Amino acid sequence: MKKTRVPHRTKSPRVVQELSRLAAGLAASGSRIEDAFWENRLAAKIHAQLRTGDDQNLEAALDHLYDSDPSGYSEFIYAIEAAIECSIFTHDDRRYDVLMIAVPVLTWSRFSIPSGPIAEPMLENLRTQLQTHVLAENVQFVLADCLFSPDQLPRGYHLTHELAGKLWAAAVAGERCFHMNPRQLAETGRFLSDTRYLLGAIAVPQGKPMFRWQAEGSETRGGNPAAPKFSKEEIVQAWQTHGGEALRILFQGCAFELLVPDGFFSAWRMADRLARPYSMHATVDFLQTTLNISASRLRAVVAPFYDQWLEEYRISFTLKERDDVLYGIVWALVGDEDENSDIVGQIETTLRECGIAHTTLLQNRFLLEYCEECGAPLFPNPEGEVVHAEFPEEGEVAPIHLH
Numbered sequence: 001m002k003k004t005r006v007p008h009r010t011k012s013p014r015v016v017q018e019l020s021r022l023a024a025g026l027a028a029s030g031s032r033i034e035d036a037f038w039e040n041r042l043a044a045k046i047h048a049q050l051r052t053g054d055d056q057n058l059e060a061a062l063d064h065l066y067d068s069d070p071s072g073y074s075e076f077i078y079a080i081e082a083a084i085e086c087s088i089f090t091h092d093d094r095r096y097d098v099l100m101i102a103v104p105v106l107t108w109s110r111f112s113i114p115s116g117p118i119a120e121p122m123l124e125n126l127r128t129q130l131q132t133h134v135l136a137e138n139v140q141f142v143l144a145d146c147l148f149s150p151d152q153l154p155r156g157y158h159l160t161h162e163l164a165g166k167l168w169a170a171a172v173a174g175e176r177c178f179h180m181n182p183r184q185l186a187e188t189g190r191f192l193s194d195t196r197y198l199l200g201a202i203a204v205p206q207g208k209p210m211f212r213w214q215a216e217g218s219e220t221r222g223g224n225p226a227a228p229k230f231s232k233e234e235i236v237q238a239w240q241t242h243g244g245e246a247l248r249i250l251f252q253g254c255a256f257e258l259l260v261p262d263g264f265f266s267a268w269r270m271a272d273r274l275a276r277p278y279s280m281h282a283t284v285d286f287l288q289t290t291l292n293i294s295a296s297r298l299r300a301v302v303a304p305f306y307d308q309w310l311e312e313y314r315i316s317f318t319l320k321e322r323d324d325v326l327y328g329i330v331w332a333l334v335g336d337e338d339e340n341s342d343i344v345g346q347i348e349t350t351l352r353e354c355g356i357a358h359t360t361l362l363q364n365r366f367l368l369e370y371c372e373e374c375g376a377p378l379f380p381n382p383e384g385e386v387v388h389a390e391f392p393e394e395g396e397v398a399p400i401h402l403h
Contacts, residue, residue: 011056015057015061016064019045019057020061020068022041023079043079043083050158055156061076074336084164084264085100085264086263089172096206097206098172100201100263101200101201101267102268102271103130103199104196104267105259106195106256107193107194107196107254107255108192108285113188115147115148115188117180120145127176129239130261134235134239134260134261136204136210137215138208139202140174140202142171143176143200144179144180146182147196148185149197153197153268167201171202171203172203192282193283193329211235239261244256276331277346283317284317284356287326295354296357297319297320298317298320298358299360299382300359301316301379302362303364303366304365306365306366309338311332312333312368313331314330314379314380315329316379323381323383324381325380325387325388325390327389328377328379366380
């Protein structure tokens, strides 16, 4: 998830140095008890920064660690995420473990993909399916009454933490729905393939399970220790079946795949990874049905694009006998992926799964370029030029970009 960096205050070199030192200490730790020492101090410093409402020092420390200590960078970013999405919350003299969750939905459509307010009956149905198939018994949880597009998720660490705090408070108070003001949400871009998110929070008494796959048999089945337990795979399959049925009315005219609920950042990373092959399958299906051709008539052109380092691959689709780029998709690097990761192998495997056997791999180091008029990414043609994707006029397809 790209973080929008808005300079509110001047960053403090002293704070950046201390954050970097603590993260480096955690990365170099050799025991669980030393881990706890560094984690507690690092968490306290991160929370202090989140309370300022400014991400500058956190971002500066991440930049420093990225260049100087990759292991420290990984520890630091996970510590930030943990401080944002989970906590211990006290309400009416009881202490709760609380977690901000996200439920991703991968989807594509030639028409409009829904986002925005969710009607109360559908939200209640989703609550029922979550409680029945995913969550441990007797948890308190709340769902936001909105289907979020990526553009509508909170931008920046402190804004995400602020929303998490509101969701935690609603969950421990026993509320079922958290209202989002649609006027305060950003506009949603129109894409052929995209991701949608349900957001919420879970609260349980300290030490109790949140998810059904955590629970022992006695906790899962009303105190009967002989009751069978289900694997996580079985739980996810049941959720996708019944939760998907609950969402079907909302996603009319769309193909969609419901993913497993998880902590906010873990769910986001999972969706980002799975959205890349999903988007490619959606693109090839779209081209086949719209142009009335088989995938064997298409060619893919794959090229790496750089800023300071490798940021993404852009994949163009042409007819085998022509060089005009019909459509293009972006395969962004996520998580700890870099130039040493076998991204090209993943792309080629997915293209073969889509039925495309003709692939041109360009070795040039392309710069990240975008159309000056509409802002769309420019894509490589077989000759190594970056161009605007142009769908043929005879397709009579409304202008639409691909995520």
